Amino acid sequence: MTKTNDFQVSQYCFATCNYRERKSKPTETMPLEGYTIDYAEPDNGLIMHDGKYFLKAVREGDVVTFATNEENERHSWVQALYRATGQSHKPTPITQINKLNSSQDKKIFQGWLSPIQSYVLEEYCSRYGVRGCLRHLYYLNDLLDRAEQEFMIDPQLLHYSYGFCTSHVSGNRPDNNVSTITMEKRDRFIEIKERLKQFLENQVTNFRFSFPFGRPEAALKATLSLLECVLSKDISIPISRDDIRNFIRKCLENAAYSNYTRVSDQAKVEAELCIELLQQDSEHYQEAFKQYNDLLIEHEEIFWSLFAVNMEHVIDQxxxxxxxxxxxxxxxxxxxxxxxxxxxxxxxxxxxxxxxxxxxxxxxxx
The missing domain is CATH 1.20.5 (Single alpha-helices involved in coiled-coils or other helix-helix interfaces)
Incomplete structure (x- = not known):
């Protein structure tokens, strides 16, 4: 007897069900609560079973892939399940631009400790006299190691640890208590600060690939906030608006060259692709760059100027x-x-x- 897969929808819950032929009761059921529905790349295992178009359900690292024979059928299922789950992420069909974004998918590792991990760490530091500043310096170093391995680190966590360290190094602790640090710790802090600055600069320059489709939500905005803090000379002396704008302008100029290079490398340069890329900028990143909107416009103008150079070459031919x-x-x-x-x-x-x-x-x- 053969098995068939189906989606069963009710007023209260959604589930994928596995039926045997001519049977009304499912033999297997997988509730879809907590899953996020999206379009998917071809799956080799399902291709062997005549699957042509694919969608997936993702939840906490668990991925379930489904296949249909018709593209319209896949689109219908994705839209129906998207409306039913009420997820915030809107599924987007995979195009050439989307493939550029998905090629930079990052491993998810937010970095926050669980309550048990936090308790064990507090006990260890208390028992062996590990000071808070040194603890956060080591933590920042480990988080940056993870980030360089393409794990996604929550920028708010980086901000918290960096703020703790810089307040102690500068002598401006929030509790107004006096603290001392060794020269070794100070040198380590300066080294980590420079490393963090370079990491954040790379994140902003490659914002389309570091935060594909603006995800995780508000992460880019938090990254810009952390960058402003890292560029400040001291926690009590914030960086001037002109300096931070000039720094971000440089990042966005480099981003225009980087984005255009990747588009031209992956596909034949076409106006439609360029328009789609800039539309995604407006849809997913404009809110994060709200206070730097004019710089984002400059970024788009540089991008179009690069397209114009290629267009002139086409005309010459x-x-x-x-x-x-x-x-x-x-x-x-x-x-x-x-x-x-x-x-x-x-x-x-x-x-x-x-x-x-x-x-x-x-x-x-x-």
């Missing part, structure tokens, strides 16, 4: 004609870039309008 006016190539260029030009003009008008509102009308004396 075209056969020489007396005129391009109304030719097929000219028509294609116009159809491709007219929406972009209109969008750019609208964007500039919006920026100028906002600046005018902030500055107010200028009175002219006669």
């Amino acid at each position: 075209q056969p020489i004609e007396n005129t391009l006016s109304n030719s097929r190539f000219h028509q294609q260029l116009r159809d491709t870039f007219a929406p972009l030009v209109i969008r750019y003009i609208d964007l500039i008008e919006h920026v100028l309008h906002n600046q005018f509102i902030k500055q107010g009308p200028v009175s002219r004396s006669t």
Whole structure:
């Protein structure tokens, strides 16, 4: 007898069920509570069973993959289960741009200790006289080791440990108590601070790949907050707005070159791919860069300037004609870039309008 898989949906719960042929009761049931539904890459095991299009359910490292024979059928199941589970992540069909993002998938390791681990660590430090500053220095070092192995570390945890260390090193403890540190600890702190700065710079420069589709939620925003703290000379002397803006501007300039290089390496450069990439920037990262919105716009302009260079090369390769006016190539260029030009003009008008509102009308004396 053969087995068939089906999705059973009720008012109260969702489950995947395994049925035997002509039987109304399932032989196996897997509740979908807590799972996140998304599109999936091809699975070799299911391909052998004639699977063509794939979706997956993920929960705490547990991944279950399903297959359908028709793409529309897969899309219908994904959308139905997405609405039913109420998950925050919206499933996105895998495209060339999405593959670029998924190629940078990171191992999940948030870094927070469990209550039992925290208790054991506190007892150990208390018994053997390990000071809090030294403990957090070692912890930061281990977390950065993990991060360099492409584990995803919660930036708020890094912020907490770094804040603890910098308050002790600078002598500005929150409890106003006097603390002393050795020169060895101070040198170790300076070394870790520089290492953390380089790590955060890399995270911001590669924000599309460090935080694919803006996930984990609010992680990029927390990373920018930590970067601002690390760039400060002292916990009591925050970095100036101009300095932090210049630093982030440099990161976003490098990001434009990096993003365009990866797109051009992975696929033939097309306007549609560039548009899709920038649309994802707007959808998933604009909130995190809210206070640096003008720098994000500069990042997009640099990206388009790189595309223009390639486009000029394409034009140079075209056969020489007396005129391009109304030719097929000219028509294609116009159809491709007219929406972009209109969008750019609208964007500039919006920026100028906002600046005018902030500055107010200028009175002219006669």
